[in-house]
Amino acid sequence: GAVVSQHPSWVICKSGTSVKIECRSLDFQATTMFWYRQFPKQSLMLMATSNEGSKATYEQGVEKDKFLINHASLTLSTLTVTSAHPEDSSFYICSAPTIAGGLADTQYFGPGTRLTVL
Protein backbone atom coordinates (compact mmCIF):
# COMPACT_ATOMS: atom_id res chain seq x y z
CA GLY A 1 0.00 0.00 0.00
CA ALA A 2 0.90 3.66 -0.20
CA VAL A 3 3.47 4.88 2.30
CA VAL A 4 4.20 8.36 3.58
CA SER A 5 7.37 9.00 5.54
CA GLN A 6 8.43 11.91 7.72
CA HIS A 7 11.84 13.02 8.83
CA PRO A 8 12.90 13.53 11.51
CA SER A 9 10.64 11.53 13.79
CA TRP A 10 11.53 13.77 16.69
CA VAL A 11 13.57 16.92 17.19
CA ILE A 12 14.59 19.05 20.13
CA CYS A 13 15.76 22.58 19.45
CA LYS A 14 16.51 25.80 21.23
CA SER A 15 14.10 28.71 21.17
CA GLY A 16 14.72 30.98 18.21
CA THR A 17 16.08 28.34 15.85
CA SER A 18 14.38 27.02 12.73
CA VAL A 19 13.42 23.42 12.17
CA LYS A 20 12.65 21.71 8.87
CA ILE A 21 10.37 18.68 8.66
CA GLU A 22 10.17 16.57 5.51
CA CYS A 23 7.19 14.63 4.24
CA ARG A 24 7.68 12.13 1.43
CA SER A 25 5.32 9.94 -0.52
CA LEU A 26 7.43 6.84 -1.09
CA ASP A 27 5.62 4.96 -3.83
CA PHE A 28 3.19 7.40 -5.35
CA GLN A 29 3.08 10.97 -6.52
CA ALA A 30 1.20 13.59 -4.58
CA THR A 31 0.49 17.01 -6.03
CA THR A 32 -1.20 17.85 -2.77
CA MET A 33 -0.09 17.19 0.78
CA PHE A 34 -1.62 18.31 4.04
CA TRP A 35 0.10 19.42 7.23
CA TYR A 36 -1.59 18.89 10.58
CA ARG A 37 -0.63 19.80 14.12
CA GLN A 38 -1.68 17.91 17.20
CA PHE A 39 -1.29 19.23 20.73
CA PRO A 40 -1.29 16.76 23.65
CA LYS A 41 -4.63 15.07 24.15
CA GLN A 42 -6.18 17.05 21.32
CA SER A 43 -7.18 16.11 17.83
CA LEU A 44 -5.46 16.95 14.60
CA MET A 45 -5.89 20.47 13.30
CA LEU A 46 -5.19 21.21 9.66
CA MET A 47 -2.51 23.86 9.27
CA ALA A 48 -2.08 24.14 5.55
CA THR A 49 -2.44 22.50 2.18
CA SER A 50 0.79 22.07 0.27
CA ASN A 51 0.52 22.30 -3.51
CA GLU A 52 3.26 21.16 -5.84
CA GLY A 53 4.47 24.03 -7.96
CA SER A 54 2.41 26.71 -6.27
CA LYS A 55 1.94 28.45 -2.96
CA ALA A 56 0.55 26.64 0.03
CA THR A 57 -2.91 27.41 1.31
CA TYR A 58 -2.99 28.18 5.03
CA GLU A 59 -5.89 27.72 7.40
CA GLN A 60 -7.20 30.67 9.32
CA GLY A 61 -5.01 31.58 12.25
CA VAL A 62 -1.87 29.87 10.93
CA GLU A 63 1.02 32.27 10.29
CA LYS A 64 2.39 31.60 6.83
CA ASP A 65 5.62 33.47 7.60
CA LYS A 66 6.26 31.29 10.61
CA PHE A 67 5.36 27.96 9.05
CA LEU A 68 7.03 27.91 5.65
CA ILE A 69 5.86 25.19 3.28
CA ASN A 70 7.65 24.14 0.14
CA HIS A 71 6.32 21.44 -2.16
CA ALA A 72 9.40 21.05 -4.32
CA SER A 73 8.50 17.85 -6.12
CA LEU A 74 5.67 15.38 -6.58
CA THR A 75 6.99 13.31 -3.69
CA LEU A 76 8.32 15.86 -1.21
CA SER A 77 6.84 18.62 0.91
CA THR A 78 8.71 20.42 3.66
CA LEU A 79 7.47 22.38 6.65
CA THR A 80 9.91 24.80 8.24
CA VAL A 81 9.07 26.19 11.66
CA THR A 82 10.96 29.48 11.75
CA SER A 83 12.17 31.05 14.98
CA ALA A 84 10.57 28.29 16.97
CA HIS A 85 9.28 29.00 20.48
CA PRO A 86 8.12 26.64 23.24
CA GLU A 87 4.48 27.13 22.25
CA ASP A 88 5.33 25.59 18.86
CA SER A 89 6.13 22.31 20.59
CA SER A 90 3.70 19.84 19.11
CA PHE A 91 3.24 16.72 17.03
CA TYR A 92 3.30 17.56 13.31
CA ILE A 93 1.77 15.08 10.87
CA CYS A 94 1.56 15.21 7.11
CA SER A 95 -0.77 13.33 4.83
CA ALA A 96 -1.10 12.72 1.13
CA PRO A 97 -4.04 11.47 -0.89
CA THR A 98 -3.21 8.70 -3.29
CA ILE A 99 -4.85 10.29 -6.30
CA ALA A 100 -3.33 13.74 -6.69
CA GLY A 101 -5.75 15.48 -4.40
CA GLY A 102 -8.70 13.65 -5.88
CA LEU A 103 -11.77 13.30 -3.76
CA ALA A 104 -12.54 9.58 -3.91
CA ASP A 105 -9.30 8.42 -2.39
CA THR A 106 -7.57 7.45 0.81
CA GLN A 107 -5.48 9.77 2.91
CA TYR A 108 -2.23 8.21 3.99
CA PHE A 109 -0.58 9.75 6.98
CA GLY A 110 3.04 10.00 7.90
CA PRO A 111 4.24 8.73 11.29
CA GLY A 112 4.54 12.27 12.63
CA THR A 113 7.34 14.46 13.95
CA ARG A 114 7.46 15.43 17.58
CA LEU A 115 8.95 18.88 18.01
CA THR A 116 10.11 20.09 21.41
CA VAL A 117 11.35 23.65 21.70
CA LEU A 118 13.33 24.44 24.82
Next chain:
Amino acid sequence: KQEVTQIPAALSVPEGENLVLNCSFTDSAIYNLQWFRQDPGKGLTSLLLIQSSQREQTSGRLNASLDKSSGRSTLYIAASQPGDSATYLCAVKGTNAGKSTFGDGTTLTVKP
Protein backbone atom coordinates in the same frame (compact mmCIF):
# COMPACT_ATOMS: atom_id res chain seq x y z
CA LYS B 1 -17.72 24.82 8.25
CA GLN B 2 -17.64 21.11 8.96
CA GLU B 3 -17.62 20.09 12.62
CA VAL B 4 -16.96 16.56 13.75
CA THR B 5 -17.86 15.26 17.19
CA GLN B 6 -16.96 11.95 18.76
CA ILE B 7 -18.76 10.40 21.69
CA PRO B 8 -17.75 9.19 24.18
CA ALA B 9 -14.44 10.94 24.77
CA ALA B 10 -13.20 7.95 26.74
CA LEU B 11 -14.35 4.40 27.19
CA SER B 12 -13.13 1.58 29.41
CA VAL B 13 -14.40 -1.94 28.93
CA PRO B 14 -13.42 -5.45 29.99
CA GLU B 15 -11.85 -7.73 27.44
CA GLY B 16 -14.30 -9.54 25.20
CA GLU B 17 -16.99 -6.90 25.11
CA ASN B 18 -18.48 -5.59 21.90
CA LEU B 19 -18.49 -1.82 21.70
CA VAL B 20 -19.59 1.09 19.54
CA LEU B 21 -17.84 4.38 18.95
CA ASN B 22 -19.80 7.27 17.56
CA CYS B 23 -18.91 10.05 15.16
CA SER B 24 -21.24 12.82 14.04
CA PHE B 25 -20.71 15.58 11.52
CA THR B 26 -22.64 18.74 10.75
CA ASP B 27 -22.35 18.95 6.96
CA SER B 28 -23.75 15.89 5.24
CA ALA B 29 -22.16 16.79 1.92
CA ILE B 30 -19.12 14.59 2.33
CA TYR B 31 -17.05 12.48 -0.04
CA ASN B 32 -15.79 9.95 2.42
CA LEU B 33 -15.27 9.22 6.08
CA GLN B 34 -12.26 7.47 7.49
CA TRP B 35 -11.63 5.86 10.85
CA PHE B 36 -8.11 5.89 12.28
CA ARG B 37 -6.34 4.45 15.23
CA GLN B 38 -3.62 6.35 17.08
CA ASP B 39 -1.40 4.83 19.72
CA PRO B 40 0.17 7.19 22.30
CA GLY B 41 2.91 9.29 20.75
CA LYS B 42 2.46 7.63 17.37
CA GLY B 43 1.02 8.52 13.99
CA LEU B 44 -2.25 7.43 12.49
CA THR B 45 -3.20 4.02 11.20
CA SER B 46 -6.10 3.90 8.78
CA LEU B 47 -8.71 1.35 9.80
CA LEU B 48 -11.64 1.78 7.45
CA LEU B 49 -12.65 4.16 4.67
CA ILE B 50 -16.28 4.59 3.71
CA GLN B 51 -17.11 6.39 0.49
CA SER B 52 -20.17 8.64 0.55
CA SER B 53 -22.07 6.17 -1.61
CA GLN B 54 -21.45 3.30 0.78
CA ARG B 55 -23.32 2.33 3.93
CA GLU B 56 -20.69 0.26 5.68
CA GLN B 57 -17.26 -1.30 5.52
CA THR B 58 -15.88 -4.28 7.40
CA SER B 59 -12.39 -5.41 8.25
CA GLY B 60 -11.93 -8.29 10.62
CA ARG B 61 -13.52 -7.43 13.94
CA LEU B 62 -14.23 -3.88 12.83
CA ASN B 63 -17.35 -2.63 11.14
CA ALA B 64 -18.00 0.99 10.25
CA SER B 65 -21.34 2.35 9.14
CA LEU B 66 -22.25 5.64 7.53
CA ASP B 67 -25.58 7.47 7.51
CA LYS B 68 -24.98 10.66 5.56
CA SER B 69 -28.49 12.01 5.93
CA SER B 70 -28.26 12.00 9.71
CA GLY B 71 -24.59 12.94 9.76
CA ARG B 72 -23.46 9.89 11.70
CA SER B 73 -20.97 7.09 11.56
CA THR B 74 -20.34 4.31 14.01
CA LEU B 75 -17.34 2.06 14.50
CA TYR B 76 -18.25 -1.32 15.92
CA ILE B 77 -15.51 -3.39 17.53
CA ALA B 78 -16.36 -7.00 18.23
CA ALA B 79 -14.79 -9.11 20.97
CA SER B 80 -12.48 -6.34 22.16
CA GLN B 81 -8.90 -7.15 23.14
CA PRO B 82 -6.32 -5.28 25.26
CA GLY B 83 -4.42 -4.61 22.05
CA ASP B 84 -7.35 -2.53 20.84
CA SER B 85 -6.54 0.09 23.47
CA ALA B 86 -5.82 3.32 21.61
CA THR B 87 -7.44 6.56 20.54
CA TYR B 88 -9.85 6.23 17.65
CA LEU B 89 -10.33 9.20 15.36
CA CYS B 90 -12.85 9.75 12.63
CA ALA B 91 -12.11 12.14 9.79
CA VAL B 92 -14.54 13.54 7.28
CA LYS B 93 -13.42 14.59 3.84
CA GLY B 94 -15.42 17.40 2.29
CA THR B 95 -16.46 18.03 -1.27
CA ASN B 96 -13.58 20.23 -2.20
CA ALA B 97 -9.88 20.72 -1.54
CA GLY B 98 -9.55 17.16 -0.31
CA LYS B 99 -8.78 18.15 3.26
CA SER B 100 -10.06 16.21 6.25
CA THR B 101 -11.75 17.44 9.41
CA PHE B 102 -11.04 15.34 12.46
CA GLY B 103 -13.06 14.63 15.56
CA ASP B 104 -11.44 14.87 18.98
CA GLY B 105 -11.22 11.10 19.26
CA THR B 106 -12.39 8.41 21.65
CA THR B 107 -9.75 6.94 23.94
CA LEU B 108 -10.46 3.26 24.42
CA THR B 109 -9.04 1.13 27.22
CA VAL B 110 -9.69 -2.60 27.15
CA LYS B 111 -8.89 -4.23 30.46
CA PRO B 112 -7.58 -7.80 30.56
